[in-house]
Amino acid sequence: MSELRCAGIISIGSAVPEKVLSNADLEKIVDTTDEWIRTRTGILERRIADDDKATSDYAAEAARAALDKAKLTPNDIDLIIVATVTGDMPFPATASIVQNALGADKVPAFDLGAGCSGWVYGLSVANAYVSSGIYDRVLVIGADLLSRVTNWTDRSTCVLFGDGAGAAVVAPVEDGLGMLGFELGSDGSGAEVLKIEAGGSRFPCTCEAVENYRNKIFMAGSEVFKFAVRIQGEAVERVIAKCGMTTADIDLMVPHQANVRIIDSAVNRLGLPPEKIFVNLHKYGNTSAASIPIALDEALQEGRIKKGDTVVVVGFGAGLTWAAGVMKWAY
Structure with a gap:
């Protein structure tokens, strides 16, 4: 077996919706106050996805940002992992939709479901693939639109959640790093x-x-x-x-x-x-x-x-x- 390589993040990007939902806005929706939310959660506002956007849209946007920073094209990627609990639909995998949106021709792609831990799980999978030499560049995306699955009548949970995506490119790095x-x-x-x-x-x-x-x-x-x-x-x-x-x-x-x-x-x-x-x-x-x-x-x-x-x-x-x-x- 060949010697393991050092693998690390070589670029990272993110994408969030433009629409802001403040605590003051939530006061008009449910029986809560800005003070209650701030003191118990630390949250002042959150981003809410446009009605015509899905998880894959923000995932692809974050991925493009990460690729641009690394000066890579979608076809330079060997594998796409999307960590999410709010996929576009039950199947196919949101990762496949992202792969197509990016134009990453025939690049393998799969979803990973581990809740809010999912992106770190994905990072560990990417590390294993890259360090072993199976793949050279893995795109690890964490993306969720929790606003789509939030009960907006439940004041204990609806104040907590927002929408967004983040992506990292994992690749071989210098010895001692990664x-x-x-x-x-x-x-x-x-x-x-x-x-x-x-x-x-x-x-x-x-x-x-x-x-x-x-x-x-x-x-x-x-x-x-x-x-x-x-x-x-x-x-x-x-x-x-x-x-x-x-x-x-x-x-x-x-x-x-x-x-x-x-x-x-x-x-x-x-x-x-x-x-x-x-x-x-x-x-x-x-x-x-x-x-x-x-x-x-x-x-x-x-x-x-x-x-x-x-x-x-x-x-x-x-x-x-x-x-x-x-x-x-x-x-």
Whole structure:
């Protein structure tokens, strides 16, 4: 077997809708207040997709941005992975629709479903393909339009979610740079606490299901919160230990942008100073699989990441799932 190569992110791009839904706007829709939303979630506004756009549209836009930055064409890509829970339709895979939209001729493409952890799961798959030499360039996209599956009468959940996409190109990088390790996990005993019940083979989407919002997001908030505040810190501790590091070695942590209290709990557990955490959920809310790549793109634009920095990403989501990764930034 040939020696493994170092694989890392060589470019990243993102795309969000233009339409902004503020907390003040939500006050007109459900019984809530800006103060309640801000103090409990840290969210000030979120982006909502245009009626004529689908997940694949924003995924393709983010992918084009990443390709442009890497000075690559769609046909330079060997594989496309789309992490999403809000695909354009049950089948075909949204990744195939993105592949066609990009004009990536006959490039293999598949979807990956791991909830809000999905993009980091996809990153680990891309790392395996590239480091082993099976593929040279893999496009990893996280994209979700959660507004399409939000119950806008449920004030406990409708304030949380937004729409967007982020994409990264994973390719061989210099020795000593790129991805160093991952910590992935799943606990299916928690499948019932965060779900869209109807629309699959167990509960087809009937009129009764629609009338009772069973085709929309259900979340047992307290259970998800308890899981999230525990697992994010644990996952980071485990992955940095695998890499022979400590929290002192982290230059920047980019967590899943779900709730500022969840992020703060992980930060406190890890003992990281605020300047080592990147947060942008106040602008976008929870964009599911898109949240981490969108945040990474903004962190780069703001000069928060430089070549050689130790960057940690960590997410959690439906499943229940979790995923953390450590990388030495490659550019």
